[in-house]
Amino acid sequence: MNSNKSTRRILPIIVVSQFLCTSLWFAGNAVLPDIIKLFPAEPNLLANLTSMVQFGFISGTLVFAVLAISDLFSPSKVFFTCGLIAAAFNLAVCIPFNDVHMLLLFRFLTGFMLAGIYPVGMKIASDYFKDGLGKSLGFLVGALVFGTAFPHLLKTFTGYFPWQYVIYATSALSFAGAICIRLLVPNGPHRVAGQKFKFNSCLDGFKNVQFRSAAFGYFGHMWELYTFWAFLPSMLLFYNSTHPFAALNIPLFSFLVIASGGLSCMLGGLLSQKYGTKNIAAIALSLSGLCCLLSPIFLFTSSAFFFLAFLFLWGLSGTADSPLFSSLVARHAPEALRGTSLTLVNCIGFAITIVSIQVINLLAKEINSRYIYMILAIGPVFGILALLNKKTDHV
Structure with missing residues (x-):
């Protein structure tokens, strides 16, 4: 595994495994119309179902960060274990029950275990690809995006079958992804033996202006994404x-x-090698912020072509x-706490998504829905301001 050839074949395995396991993320959203029929008295099921997965992910990332799981233990073994357990919790939503809280609980637990998949997958990649990490993570996050979108495609092809088939399929995919990582991806050559979590030392990363700029930019991005x-299916x-x-x-x-965003992740990673990571991030964030501001025009156009073209640009x-x-x-990030730092930043970022989802859900009932998505522009503006910090110009 020390040869360049062996290392190069690792990235496709990580990417495929990430795609397979993160297909669990929006599995509930893909079958939401069917689930709503089971719980017709739950008017906020879309917002609550998505928020519970996010809340589970936040709780999981917080626990993983406090225990420094991905730094103290083999990241591949952590990914494997969480992939299997997440598949089981996802499958549990097929159990017949009358209480919507059980449904939300299983989505929460699925999100909790995803904390051992998405950020840990990035940790594994950083242990293998110290140079050109932007390109590697571009492919890895692209796999997350494809995985997130994939349940919707499954729903398209299984429309004449019971909704449970989407859940069965995504659980099987997660199981396969976990097995791939366990059998084919050992610890990376750049892995540094971790240390126990220290709250103060973890927050020390925010004293680094480059770390803080990147983290705040990410937080602005997450407010929107x-x-x-x-709400895309609702649009x-x-x-x-x-x-x-x-x-x-x-x-x-x-x-x-959604899947189109997977392609842009990969393209952004490639372009960052030539034009700079921060520059490409700022351009993408500016474009998505512009989409938020233009949403009253294009989401309510009479032309299907312009409506769909706008959604694809936003995606x-x-x-x-x-x-x-x-x-x-x-x-x-501090080298010995790289995995924990990634997990902690993910934790904060996904906490922001819950606030954003609930804000849009609540305000949609109070103000003209034509302008509701303009509120999402707050995130890109905040993120761009963080990136334009002159102290980070050399990043």
């Missing part, structure tokens, strides 16, 4: 409902728009900066 993903449904002759396939276009720009922020965080 998952809320856009969560498509609204367009169909307001245009009598429109018949957009909601699961299919939900998949295509492409909204994710292109994600691996770049992670790369900057990993680069400037």
Whole structure:
């Protein structure tokens, strides 16, 4: 495993495994119309179902950070274990029950175990690819995006089958991804033996201006991204409902728009090698922020072409900066706590998504829905200001 050839083949394995396991993330959202039929008295099920996965992920990342799991133990073994357990919790939502709280509990537990998959996958990549980390994480986060979108595609192809088939399939994929990592990806050559978590030392990373700039940029990015993903099917449904002759396939276009962000992650990682990580991140964040501001125009246009073109532009720009922020965080984190630092920043970022999702859900009932998504521009503006800090110009 010391040869360059062996190391090069590791990245595709990590990418594929990340894709397979993160297909669990939006599995519940993909079958939401079917689940709503089981709980018709739950008007906020979309926001709550998504938020519970995010809350589970936040809780998991916090626990993983406090215990320094991915630094003290083999990251591959952590990924393997969490992938199997997450698959089981995902499968549990197929158990017939009448209490919606049980459904939310299993989605929470699935999110909790995803904390041992997404940030740990980035930790594994950083242990193998110290140089060119932006490109490596571009492919890795691209796999996350494809994994997130994939349940919508499954729903498209299994539309004539019970909704449980989507859950069965995503659990099987997670199981396969966990096995791949365990059998084919040992500890990386750049892995540094970890140390026990120390709260003060973990926060010391924020004293580093480059680390702080990257983290705050990521936080602004997260305010927008998952809320856009969560409400994307609603945007498509609204367009169909307001245009009598429109018949957009909601699961299919939900998949295509979200999955397009996977391509931009990979492209952003490649471009960052030539034009600079911070520069590409700032361009992507500016474009997605512009999409938020222009949403009152293009989400309510009568042209299906411009409506879909706008959604694809938003999907492409909204994710292109994600691996770049992670790369900057990993680069400037304390070396012995790199995995913990990535996990902690993920934890804060996903906590922000819960606030954003609930804010949009609540305000949609109070103000003109035409302008509701402009609120998401707050995140990109905040992130750009963090990136434009002159002290980080050399990053």
